[in-house]
Amino acid sequence: MGLRDLLHQRRLARAASSVAELYLLRSGLELGLFELLREPLREAVLIERAGLEPELLRAWLRAAAAHGLLRRPHHPSDAWQCGALPRWIGDSARAAGLRAVIDQALETQQPIWRRLPELLRGAPRPAFADPAAVARAAAISRLSERAARSALRRVPGVDKALRMLDVGCGEGALLADFLAQRRDAQGVGIELDPHLALRARQEIARLQVSRRAEILQGDFMSSEIPGSFDLVLFHHNLYYFPPARWPFVFARVMSRLKPAGTAVFGLPVAATGLAARASGFSRALADFDLFLRCHSNLHGLPEPEALERALRDAGFREVGALPILPGGLERFVFARAPD
Secondary structure (H helix, E strand, C coil), X not given: CCHHHHHHHHHHHHHHHHHHHHHHXXXXXXXXXXXXXXXXXXXXXXXXXXXXXHHHHHHHHHHXXXXXXXXXXXXXXXXXXXXHHHHHHHHCCCHHHHHHHHHHHHHHHXXXXXXXXXXXXXXXXXXXCCHHHHHHHHHHHHHHHHHHHHHXXXXXXXXXXXXXXXXXXXXXXXXXXXXXXXXXXXXXXXXXXXXXXXXXXXXXXXXXXXXXXXXXXXXCCCCCCCCCEEEEEEECCHHHCCHXXXXXXXXXXXXXXXXXXXXXXXXXCCCCCHHHHHHCHHHHHHHHHHHHHCCCCCCCCCCHHHHHHHHHHCCCEEEEEEECCHHHCEEEEEEECCC
């Protein structure tokens, strides 16, 4: 076996074991094993405290260590300890979203990847409708929530907005934060998924802005939405509409905006630059774009340039964009309605 064969074999082995690593990571988080191992523990003590099947737990320890998720003892009498990645997840304020990333890969994406050959041959594409998958997607979108809140405040016109409509508001975090920051503002969120709409109502109650907010459960394109708005926001949901439908969507947005009101669209951007490669987003977003296109009711990641052209064609003015994440991996595209 030559060096080239060895390198390719190593890469194939790494790819084959990547799914196992996610299962090891999820099982350790779910069973509290990484929490137990935040401080060094000898194997016998861990087995006693965990109350799990000893033979499998010993094998799990070896496998988790092989993937770098644990620090392996140098001697049988030494202690095992949690590795850097699970410790980082456990310590993070965004732990729920990070665990949702793992669950999305294992529960939401894996079934699609198994069907990829038949889908490429032209088999009917499934609809994305599983409530658990929708909830995971909402949790993942909150990973960049703090950056999105900060970026939204920098969008021209947002600082003067007194009425906001959040389309596909998910768990209501951006709407609730907007109202919490602006005591003279009012808002409406509309969400198709009833479970997320309930979570949004809980979020506006938690931030004590319920008197100035309303959460509607329904379809933005057909539901009755009271009043007009200075700001209409779409965040991580434009891919529910095919580009051929954008003119109708933007006409609907325009009809809900006050003169000179602002429309804002938050979207991940499939990128291949240095920031995308260094962060791992290049592969993740390419995977996500393919995942979207494998469904009958989802569409690929919007291209910012195409979106900007479509907004101008729809009659919007002062179209622009600003980054949410470094390198523009996620950004807001914004536009102003005519006076």
